[in-house]
Amino acid sequence: MKLDAPTLVTVTVFVMVVMGALYLLSWSQARQTRALGFLGAAQIVGAAAVTLFGLRDVIPDWLSIGLANAVMLGAFGLIWGGARSFEGRRVPFPWIAAGPIVWLAACLVPPFYASLGARVILSSAVAGLACALAARTLWHHRGERLPSRAPAAILLASEALLIWARIPATLVLPAPPTGTPDQTFWVAALSFVALLYTVAVSVLFMAMAKERLEAEQRRVAETDPLTGIANRRALADAARRLRAAGPTALLLFDLDHFKRVNDTYGHAVGDAVLIGFCAAARQVLPDGAAFGRLGGEEFACLLPGASVAEAAATAETVRLAVATMRPDLVPGLAVTVSIGVARSTGKMGAGDFDTLLGLADRALYQAKAQGRDRVVLAGPDLRQVA
Known part of the structure; x- marks a missing residue:
């Protein structure tokens, strides 16, 4: 099966924008669930990053490499922020911004920017860390019984491992030259994986929000409003x-x-x-x-x-x-x-x-x-x- 990079990039961007819009629409109807706003923003920001990645060799490298990775790291940070917000924890905005800032600062160093391996290692380390922290946040609060919580945490953990796997692969495998079929294949493969994770993570977070709302409605229906005990x-x-x-x-x-x-x-x-x-x-x-x-x-x-x-x-x-x-x-x-x-x-x-x-x-x-x-x-x- 041939993976067509431009088509997959376009589909990935479209799906991420749609998912982001659905999150933001849900957030507008339930403003108390701020996590939906963070996750919607993460999808939109991620779509912008994928768009910049897809325009490689069409736009300047500082946009398709430097800015694109910074934007993508910001999207991963927002996913972590969304997980913390969902659990009622403080959202660490300075730490969310730290990933993109460190990346941009590193790109100002010529030897780093010239090394594909160094760029992949740093971006993979930061993105994987954000996914792992999001997974840990969800798993740590599993005392609240939401059926979709464990699958969401496991999915985010697997995404972290998959992203981190790029680090040893970069150190072992030679990088394909720009514009070769091998490079096009990897761009398409990464877009396809990003598409799958985008859909799966979005569905599971939506399911968790729905399950929590239903649990709260059941609690209200079964609780005496004055004393807080069972009715x-x-x-x-x-x-x-x-x-x-x-x-x-x-x-x-x-x-x-x-x-x-x-x-x-x-x-x-x-x-x-x-x-x-x-x-x-x-x-x-x-x-x-x-x-x-x-x-x-x-x-x-x-x-x-x-x-x-x-x-x-x-x-x-x-x-x-x-x-x-x-x-x-x-x-x-x-x-x-x-x-x-x-x-x-x-x-x-x-x-x-x-x-x-x-x-x-x-x-x-x-x-x-x-x-x-x-x-x-x-x-x-x-x-x-x-």
């Missing part, structure tokens, strides 16, 4: 995931006399009490507990694998922690909570969560009827713990 929907989803986990205990919390707090002190104090309760409960709830707000002043917690005694002990710990709360807005306000506890006897079926919730609600009703600020266990005979 009723998320809690029900957690119960469905725990169906096959075995026996599960449910703690149902209701803040005592909460309406009176709102009526007496206002909703600002009421909100502060709700937020304080969540903070106090989360500090003492065990790892693996699914804690959420059902609505108003009512909260629930699922304890997978907990025995009745363990669930009762956890409920009592929460009750005592809440009793020590003193809202900053009203330091003299005493806050208490009533808790109903129920436990499934085996693996939960499709409707068992609602059944468990009903049992805990009965226990909670008894806790409030018996004077509040206490824990009551559900069962054939409701038992008070405290």
